[in-house]
Amino acid sequence: xxxxxxxxxxxxxxxxxxxxxxxxxxxxxxxxxxxxxxxxxxxxxxxxxxxxxxxxxxxxxxxxxxxxxxxxxxxxxxxxxxxxxxxxxxxxxxxxxxxxxxxxxxxxxxxxxxxxxxxxxxxxxxxxxxxxxxxxxxxxxxxxxxxxxxxxxxxxxxxxxxxxxxxxxxxxxxxxxxxxxxxxxxxxxxxxxxxxxxxxxxxxxxxxxxxxxxxxxxxxxxxxxxxxxxxxxxxxxxxxxxxxxxxxxxxxxxxxxxxxxxxxxxxxxxxxxxxxxxxxxxxxxxxxxxxxxxxxxxxxxxxxxxxxxxxxxxxxxxxxxxxxxxxxxxxxxxxxxxxxxxxxxxxxxxxxxxxxxxxxxxxxxxxxxxxxxxxxxxxxxxxxxxxxxxxxxxxxxxxxxxxxxxxxxxxxxxxxxxxxxxxxxxxxxxxxxxxxxxxxxxxxxxxxxxxxxxxxxxxxxxxxxxxxxxxxxxxxxxxxxxxxxxxxxxxxxxxxxxxxxxxxxxxxxxxxxxxxxxxxxxxxxxxxxxxxxxxxxxxxxxxxxxxxxxxxxxxxxxxxxxxxxxxxxxxxxxxxxxxxxxxxxxxx
Amino acid sequence: xxxxxxxxxxxxxxxxxxxxxxxxxxxxxxxxxxxxxxxxxxxxxxxxxxxxxxxxxxxxxxxxxxxxxxxxxxxxxxxxxxxxxxxxxxxxxxxxxxxxxxxxxxxxxxxxxxxxxxxxxxxxxxxxxxxxxxxxxxxxxxxxxxxxxxxxxxxxxxxxxxxxxxxxxxxxxxxxxxxxxxxxxxxxxxxxxxxxxxxxxxxxxxxxxxxxxxxxxxxxx
Ligand code: SF4
Numbered sequence: 153x154x155x156x157x158x159x160x161x162x163x164x165x166x167x168x169x170x171x172x173x174x175x176x177x178x179x180x181x182x183x184x185x186x187x188x189x190x191x192x193x194x195x196x197x198x199x200x201x202x203x204x205x206x207x208x209x210x211x212x213x214x215x216x217x218x219x220x221x222x223x224x225x226x227x228x229x230x231x232x233x234x235x236x237x238x239x240x241x242x243x244x245x246x247x248x249x250x251x252x253x254x255x256x257x258x259x260x261x262x263x264x265x266x267x268x269x270x271x272x273x274x275x276x277x278x279x280x281x282x283x284x285x286x287x288x289x290x291x292x293x294x295x296x297x298x299x300x301x302x303x304x305x306x307x308x309x310x311x312x313x314x315x316x317x318x319x320x321x322x323x324x325x326x327x328x329x330x331x332x333x334x335x336x337x338x339x340x341x342x343x344x345x346x347x348x349x350x351x352x353x354x355x356x357x358x359x360x361x362x363x364x365x366x367x368x369x370x371x372x373x374x375x376x377x378x379x380x381x382x383x384x385x386x387x388x389x390x391x392x393x394x395x396x397x398x399x400x401x402x403x404x405x406x407x408x409x410x411x412x413x414x415x416x417x418x419x420x421x422x423x424x425x426x427x428x429x430x431x432x433x434x435x436x437x438x439x440x441x442x443x444x445x446x447x448x449x450x451x452x453x454x455x456x457x458x459x460x461x462x463x464x465x466x467x468x469x470x471x472x473x474x475x476x477x478x479x480x481x482x483x484x485x486x487x488x489x490x491x492x493x494x495x496x497x498x499x500x501x502x503x504x505x506x507x508x509x510x511x512x513x514x515x516x517x518x519x520x521x522x523x524x525x526x527x528x529x530x531x532x533x534x535x536x537x538x539x540x541x542x543x544x545x546x547x548x549x550x551x552x553x554x555x556x557x558x559x560x561x562x563x564x565x566x567x568x569x570x571x572x573x574x575x576x577x578x579x580x581x582x583x584x585x586x587x588x589x590x591x592x593x594x595x596x597x598x599x600x601x602x603x604x605x606x607x608x609x610x611x612x613x614x615x616x617x618x619x620x621x622x623x624x625x626x627x628x629x630x631x632x633x634x635x636x637x638x639x640x641x642x643x644x645x646x647x648x649x650x651x652x653x654x655x656x657x658x659x660x661x662x663x664x665x666x667x668x669x670x671x672x673x674x675x676x677x678x679x680x681x682x683x684x685x686x687x688x689x690x691x692x693x694x695x696x697x698x699x700x701x702x703x704x705x706x707x708x709x710x711x712x713x714x715x716x717x718x719x720x721x722x723x724x725x726x727x728x729x730x731x732x733x734x735x736x737x738x739x740x
Numbered sequence: 741x742x743x744x745x746x747x748x749x750x751x752x753x754x755x756x757x758x759x760x761x762x763x764x765x766x767x768x769x770x771x772x773x774x775x776x777x778x779x780x781x782x783x784x785x786x787x788x789x790x791x792x793x794x795x796x797x798x799x800x801x802x803x804x805x806x807x808x809x810x811x812x813x814x815x816x817x818x819x820x821x822x823x824x825x826x827x828x829x830x831x832x833x834x835x836x837x838x839x840x841x842x843x844x845x846x847x848x849x850x851x852x853x854x855x856x857x858x859x860x861x862x863x864x865x866x867x868x869x870x871x872x873x874x875x876x877x878x879x880x881x882x883x884x885x886x887x888x889x890x891x892x893x894x895x896x897x898x899x900x901x902x903x904x905x906x907x908x909x910x911x912x913x914x915x916x917x918x919x920x921x922x923x924x925x926x927x928x929x930x931x932x933x934x935x936x937x938x939x940x941x942x943x944x945x946x947x948x949x950x951x952x953x954x955x956x957x958x959x960x961x
Binding site: 153154157158162163164167169170171374376377378425426427428429430459460 | 752753755756757759760761763764766767768769770771772773778784797825826827828829857859938939940941
């Protein structure tokens with residue numbers, strides 16, 4: 153009588169059929185399963201996934217269906233019933249697709265890739281796949297170091313996906329056998345096929361030069377369940393020029409490009425009309441830097457007047473006057489009366505090391521202004537274990553929090569919460585050579601911080617063993633892939649979810665495979681040491697990153713290239729006719 | 741002005757909860773471009789009210805919602821616009837204009853009818869005549885605050901077995917003071933027949949109000 157879905161939590165994760173979901177064309181020559189290696193509510197909030205889903209479906213001869221990793225209850229129920237995971241559209245098992253494509257948004261979802269493939273009836277290792285099996289493709293931020301996942305992924309798409317996806321579709325459409333398709337893929341620019349790679353050819357990332365011309369969907373699928381970001385989203389810009397030295401996205405998404413206010417306003421209107429969302433959020437690594445904000449806000453006001461749409465920015469930048477430029481054209485969201493910002497470090501010295509161009513003074517001023525405007529909650533984000541950090545820097549976090557508590561002249565105090573994350577060195581950042589603190593060192597710093605923190609402050613911290621794992625994945629090689637498989641076979645999945653993370657099983661997997669996590673996480677790399685991701689050209693040059701690392705250690709700041717002129721990060725050399733398309737300022 | 745709108749919550753969407761349904765309906769109304777009225781005040785919200793939230797796991801053949809519009813909207817226009825705006829699993833069926841002072845759906849609600857598919861329904865069916873012949877049907881209602889004994893016989897208006905569908909059809913009272921939930925009904929029947937409590941799939945077929953002393957579809961009340 154009952155279906156499997158009647159027995160699991162939140163069955164709406166698995167039923168599909170939402171507003172604007174596309175009917176699946178069974179007759180399409182190229183069938184792609186677009187997979188997100190996390191649960192539905194997270195995956196449905198991911199902009200890249202939305203773009204690619206609609207892009208493939210809008211391409212002649214191609215059909216795309218969505219897949220999200222089933223939560224453990226449903227995964228176990230499927231296995232117990234001897235059933236395979238099917239895509240939300242069309243009901244095909246993963247093994248019946250031509251390609252199974254994964255977005256790789258963060259390292260802690262890696263085991264979910266193996267879990268999803270296995271549940272869908274696809275052999276998890278590339279070597280075990282044959283002619284009847286789909287190609288397994290992956291792209292996104294974590295594809296820039298493909299090594300740890302290369303035992304499992306047939307082809308990596310490096311860089312912006314909009315144009316690359318069309319090449320991938322053609323490669324699949326124009327060949328019939330698995331091996332011919334792999335050869336065709338390996339010839340596409342920006343695609344890395346581990347099985348066919350010679351070990352030294354450089355794979356250059358794809359860059360969409362003109363965001364205005366890039367594909368963007370006119371509608372989003374509107375979920376039944378409330379998702380993490382349940383609203384319409386515009387990508388106002390890609391790339392960031394601020395040059396924070398720990399930030400991988402800031403380096404990977406260079407060169408900075410903006411969409412014109414006119415294009416965005418049209419996209420915003422069509423999204424609002426097709427979805428019925430009452431909230432439109434502007435998204436970019438640093439949305440407050442978008443140069444056309446005033447124009448965009450005016451154009452959207454005109455197009456959406458009377459539709460009661462709230463315009464929201466994901467992060468209020470400390471040193472910009474976004475709020476005033478937005479005017480009162482849009483309804484403000486009264487529920488969100490909190491100010492979030494990330495000074496990342498507790499002293500000016502360390503903020504200079506990481507090149508975070510925020511001073512405590514402007515942070516305090518922004519907080520004071522926000523308080524005056526009725527904001528009561530202040531959320532701070534800091535890292536510990538940053539290169540060159542001393543006890544004084546850790547104590548500095550507590551000092552800054554104290555001063556934040558005392559900003560109001562009256563007896564009204566803000567409610568302050570502080571999130572502390574251990575620093576994780578990432579490929580293609582100036583800190584890619586740096587060591588991560590050991591788990592005991594991180595624990596020591598957290599306890600030290602706790603003793604110095606005023607009691608009224610809520611302190612959250614990331615599990616240091618999770619951060620160590622993230623460091624192993626991010627700078628890992630193929631051997632880390634082996635550890636990952638062992639851990640997954642031992643029962644690890646959804647590692648990014650605290651309640652699902654099983655550190656003992658991971659310890660066990662490292663031991664059994666004879667891999668020492670400290671070798672990957674806690675060792676400073678030599679500047680001339682070959683790195684697993686050297687075969688990838690991410691745009692920023694190794695020379696620039698090395699130079700930046702040395703400047704960091706010396707405490708020298710590097711200016712934002714929109715203000716201080718080109719810093720020759722590498723994007724200017726040998727492409728875009730030698731001119732970096734940085735921050736071309738658009739107007740209506 | 742106000743319109744009563746009837747829509748179906750299809751079997752495939754039985755797992756969608758009431759709050760999710762509310763959000764989807766609000767979005768569909770916004771998408772439809774119909775001039776829905778909003779409340780005044782600091783945090784304005786759409787003026788819509790469902791007759792009765794449908795529990796997670798149940799589908800509904802004729803769920804009702806009361807929507808207030810700014811200005812005049814005729815039923816046919818509303819239905820056409822909503823058909824294009826609602827997701828496939830929630831097709832709108834009917835729309836009917838009512839006056840501004842018409843009673844609220846929830847206040848008019850008296851009864852509900854259900855189609856109940858249950859494991860081993862055919863064997864339970866044999867017990868129905870004797871079950872209905874009882875003067876009193878004591879049952880245990882379990883809630884968060886504990887369990888209470890109630891007599892469900894007065895709340896049970898109709899109970900029959902439809903062989904072609906292998907399902908029970910039941911009409912029960914559905915007011916604030918007296919509501920008989922279909923799962924409690926099935927549990928009591930199973931208990932009476934000496935059978936274990938079966939797994940069920942429940943569809944709410946229709947909501948009823950009262951017209952001239954008789955039960956009438958709520959949509960017409
Ligand atoms: S090439 Fe120059 S202008 Fe372009 S992103 Fe790099 S530093 Fe900035």
